[in-house]
């Protein structure tokens with residue numbers, strides 16, 4: 001996605017703050033060589049539109065330090081998902097058998113790459129975990145939560 005479009009989305013999000021009927025927000029999350037996300041908690045209103053931009057700001061090669069951002073359904077088991085993901089290198093660490101647990105996911109990113117996802121926040125309030133599914137990254141804490149509140 002281009003910088004211009006990112007700026008547009010950010011401005012559009014700002015302009016819509018306070019208007020719950022058209023609530024939308026864009027959150028930029030960085031992933032780094034220390035296997036951490038820069039944002040670990042995102043608050044969102046049920047049914048609103050959420051854009052997450054993931055930027056890999058590290059410099060290690062993708063094969064050793066790739067990052068993605070996978071948003072899971074509330075009912076998913078993040079630890080089990082991460083474990084299955086680690087055994088799925090052919091699909092960039094997305095376990096085919098658990099695709100139905102995914103709300104949205106970015107591509108697996110190498111250094112200095114970025115990707116974004118836009119999706120409708122679930123209507124059911126609660127905590128929705130997001131994680132990086134690269135092997136071992138979830139275990140060392142490359143995860144966060146989207147806290148969904150009622151409209």
Ligand SMILES: [Cu+2]
Pocket residue numbers: 031035065066067068132133134137142
């Ligand atoms: Cu990662």
